Amino acid sequence: MREASSRNPASIHIEHFGTSxxxxxxxxxxxxxxxxGLFHALKEVNLKIExxxxxxxxxxxxxxxxxxxxxxxxxxxxxxxxxATGVLRILGRDIFDxxxxxxxxRRDVGMVFQxxxxxxxxxxxxxxxxxxxxxxxxxxxxxxxxxxxxxxVDLWDDLKDSLHLPALSLSADFQQRLCIARAMSLExxxxxxxxxxxxxxxxxxxxxxxxxxRLKKKYTIVIVTHSMQQAARISDSTGYMLLGELIEFGDTKxxxxxxxxxxxxxxxxxxxx
Amino acid sequence: xIDSATRPDSxxxxxATATVSTTAAEASSAARYNARxxxxxxxxxxxxxxxxxxxxxxxxxxxxxRGLPRFSPGFFIDSPxxxxxxxxxxxxxxxxxxxxxxxxxxxxxxxIATAVYLTEYTREGHLTLVIRFGAECLAGIPSIIFxxxxxxxxxxxxxxxxxIMSGGLTLACMVLPTIFRTSEEAIKAVPxxxxxxxYSLGATKSQVITRIILxxxxxxxxxxxxxxxxxxxxxxxxxIFTTGISMEMPKSLFDSARSMSVHFYLLARxxxxxxxxxxxxxxxxxxxxxxxxGANLLMQSAGRR
Numbered sequence: 001m002r003e004a005s006s007r008n009p010a011s012i013h014i015e016h017f018g019t020s021x022x023x024x025x026x027x028x029x030x031x032x033x034x035x036x037g038l039f040h041a042l043k044e045v046n047l048k049i050e051x052x053x054x055x056x057x058x059x060x061x062x063x064x065x066x067x068x069x070x071x072x073x074x075x076x077x078x079x080x081x082x083x084a085t086g087v088l089r090i091l092g093r094d095i096f097d098x099x100x101x102x103x104x105x106r107r108d109v110g111m112v113f114q115x116x117x118x119x120x121x122x123x124x125x126x127x128x129x130x131x132x133x134x135x136x137x138x139x140x141x142x143x144x145x146x147x148x149x150x151x152x153v154d155l156w157d158d159l160k161d162s163l164h165l166p167a168l169s170l171s172a173d174f175q176q177r178l179c180i181a182r183a184m185s186l187e188x189x190x191x192x193x194x195x196x197x198x199x200x201x202x203x204x205x206x207x208x209x210x211x212x213x214r215l216k217k218k219y220t221i222v223i224v225t226h227s228m229q230q231a232a233r234i235s236d237s238t239g240y241m242l243l244g245e246l247i248e249f250g251d252t253k254x255x256x257x258x259x260x261x262x263x264x265x266x267x268x269x270x271x272x273x
Numbered sequence: 274x275i276d277s278a279t280r281p282d283s284x285x286x287x288x289a290t291a292t293v294s295t296t297a298a299e300a301s302s303a304a305r306y307n308a309r310x311x312x313x314x315x316x317x318x319x320x321x322x323x324x325x326x327x328x329x330x331x332x333x334x335x336x337x338x339r340g341l342p343r344f345s346p347g348f349f350i351d352s353p354x355x356x357x358x359x360x361x362x363x364x365x366x367x368x369x370x371x372x373x374x375x376x377x378x379x380x381x382x383x384x385i386a387t388a389v390y391l392t393e394y395t396r397e398g399h400l401t402l403v404i405r406f407g408a409e410c411l412a413g414i415p416s417i418i419f420x421x422x423x424x425x426x427x428x429x430x431x432x433x434x435x436x437i438m439s440g441g442l443t444l445a446c447m448v449l450p451t452i453f454r455t456s457e458e459a460i461k462a463v464p465x466x467x468x469x470x471x472y473s474l475g476a477t478k479s480q481v482i483t484r485i486i487l488x489x490x491x492x493x494x495x496x497x498x499x500x501x502x503x504x505x506x507x508x509x510x511x512x513i514f515t516t517g518i519s520m521e522m523p524k525s526l527f528d529s530a531r532s533m534s535v536h537f538y539l540l541a542r543x544x545x546x547x548x549x550x551x552x553x554x555x556x557x558x559x560x561x562x563x564x565x566x567g568a569n570l571l572m573q574s575a576g577r578r
Contacts (some may be wrong), residue, residue, distance in 0.1 A: 106475040113469075117467070119485070130476075134472070
């Protein structure tokens with residue numbers, strides 16, 4: 001993507017849509033709708049997410065923020081009866097195109113889940129899982145991947161001597177960082193995080209947030225969070241969602257200091273939610 | 274509360290005082306009552322578990338007493354002499370093993386594949402209900418009916434004759450539901466989160482099944498296979514109808530053969546040699562115990578990993 005950004009044919013699009021977006025939109029939704037059976041979960045969502053930005057999605061429970069994130073790597077495919085309309089372009093490709101390979105997409109768009117969810121394997125096997133299924137089995141190559149990804153989440157020094165411990169025996173904080181490392185080891189361009197800190201204590205949360213700020217240098221991150229403070233601390237852009245609509249999307253500072261929509265202001269000032 | 278029972282005329286007053294005095298005294302009497310019932314329940318549970326063990330010990334003990342006099346290494350490595358009155362059971366052991374092998378080689382992949390299909394590839398609906406109900410009915414059919422079915426289909430219609438192949442196929446039909454249902458339950462028990470996680474790391478559906486679901490469900494599936502193995506080794510009626518009673522060493526899978534339980538049945542039923550019958554029975558029970566403890570060890574080591 002670094003090459004892509006220097007070539008940058010997509011900038012024409014940006015001017016065309018004429019928003020505050022200055023870089024390349026790496027994720028772009030145009031009139032995106034999503035249905036769980038008959039339930040209209042996302043309504044006419046339009047947004048553009050820039051490369052190497054942290055974007056936070058906030059909003060009350062059930063507002064569709066997790067649904068939106070799960071669409072970005074098409075995890076929403078897994079349930080039957082789901083249907084999407086509109087366009088969701090990721091890395092320049094329309095991901096609803098029937099010819100589109102979902103497996104490829106998921107290698108480009110990593111995901112970190114709400115609960116730390118290591119496989120019940122060893123630390124090592126967790127980290128190399130994605131590589132093994134992609135057919136990479138060279139031990140020295142895998143060893144290097146393990147070291148690099150653990151270093152990136154600041155766990156290498158703690159875990160380098162216990163790579164063969166079961167991952168489930170680690171603390172929740174270590175487990176979640178391991179999961180982030182596992183998602184990153186595949187070198188995705190985008191990292192989706194669905195409330196990654198909701199099961200962590202404040203200290204562990206702080207560590208994960210620091211990690212997110214460091215990762216931003218290399219990855220585009222979309223994070224769903226219940227915590228407005230967290231959104232304010234770590235994100236560059238924020239989207240506020242309510243009942244399936246993206247009410248407001250823009251620069252985090254602007255959203256929190258000077259929201260344009262009354263509903264956003266109500267939520268941020270704590271009138272409800 | 275005793276008051277209200279002895280003096281029904283003053284129920285009103287007593288119940289009023291009773292609500293006030295739901296006190297320490299009553300609580301402790303309730304605790305004593307609970308403790309008493311707890312102890313009673315515990316002793317009943319202890320007694321029943323003792324009985325279960327006692328039944329096993331007395332069966333194995335009885336067989337040991339009757340069977341041990343003829344029990345020797347030679348019993349396992351010699352061929353039967355004089356219709357089984359002398360000698361050993363070597364060809365019969367081999368036949369039993371071959372029967373078990375053939376039936377499991379057929380039933381295990383079929384059972385697991387069915388379970389994977391029903392859990393991972395179909396939605397719950399009429400089809401899955403029918404298949405599951407069918408499997409349950411199949412599990413409830415008496416083995417002699419399977420024997421008859423195998424005789425008509427494999428031995429007669431398909432012309433396989435009395436053979437290990439006919440017997441193995443019939444036994445496979447018999448244990449298929451066991452393997453299928455236990456595998457299905459084991460697969461269902463794999464948390465959905467692991468599937469999603471697999472997909473999120475770029476796995477295809479078949480990779481999720483082979484690298485995540487089946488390894489996670491391995492213990493449950495293995496339990497089903499061991500149960501099936503136990504049934505196959507111990508099966509008699511079904512085997513007599515389909516594999517026959519030849520005592521010779523089978524030269525191919527299409528030879529007639531005799532399993533250990535059939536051997537025991539014939540020795541005892543026809544009064545050929547009660548001693549040898551008991552020795553065979555003891556060996557059979559030991560074999561099944563061995564299979565079960567082997568499975569237990571295997572599962573424990575898998576659980577630790």
